[in-house]
Amino acid sequence: MRSLFSVTLLLLLALTLTVEANKRAKHHKGGKHDKSRASSECSPAEIQYGKCVPDHGDCGDGLREASCKDRTEKINCRIPCNWKKDISDCKYKFGAWSSCDAATNTKSRSGTLKKALFNAECQATVKVSKPCSHKIKKTRGESFWKGKKKSNSR
Structure with a gap:
């Protein structure tokens, strides 16, 4: 009976791990490797990238074209919404x-x-x-309570 329970537990664990691995594979977005996805037979030096074009306005998430040989793909990019x-x-x-x-x-x-x-x-x-910032920066160690008297009202 103990061995049947152990085998059942092992099978359940293996099934759970397989399901989790399949979930991760389906939802994987590519991450850092998306840059070189333009064409698997091209080296990174051969890939030509276009400018990042934001989806809305002049900054934020957008797309850029990545071309190599006769193949062109669009990859995700982002333009900062500040001085950069x-x-x-x-x-x-x-x-x-x-x-x-x-x-x-x-x-x-x-x-x-x-x-x-x-x-x-x-x-x-x-x-x-x-x-320039018009805020007065506090020096290290200075706090809100510094200089204020504590009242000992009990």
Whole structure:
């Protein structure tokens, strides 16, 4: 009786694992390997990528064409909805933000090219700017209660 129970338990476990593996295979979206999916017989250097075209507006999720030889496919892409919009296919290493320029109320920083994605044409260095924040930043260790008197009302 014990051996029948053990065999039944093993079969149930094997069936559960098989069902889970099939579920994962059906819902697998490709992840990082989607980039090179354009054509299995093409090397990554041969694949030509088009610009990312957002589905709605000028930023957000979209599609880009990936072509190799006589085959073209559309792959998912994303354009950031902030100052990185113009350099989204280029990866840069940025320095620290400059101090606020009172005349223009902006601060800026520059970056050097680390990597060009999807064979993009990227500038070697870029300079970006953004409006200065008017919030007063708290120094480390400072809290909301600092300087306020505690009342010992019991």
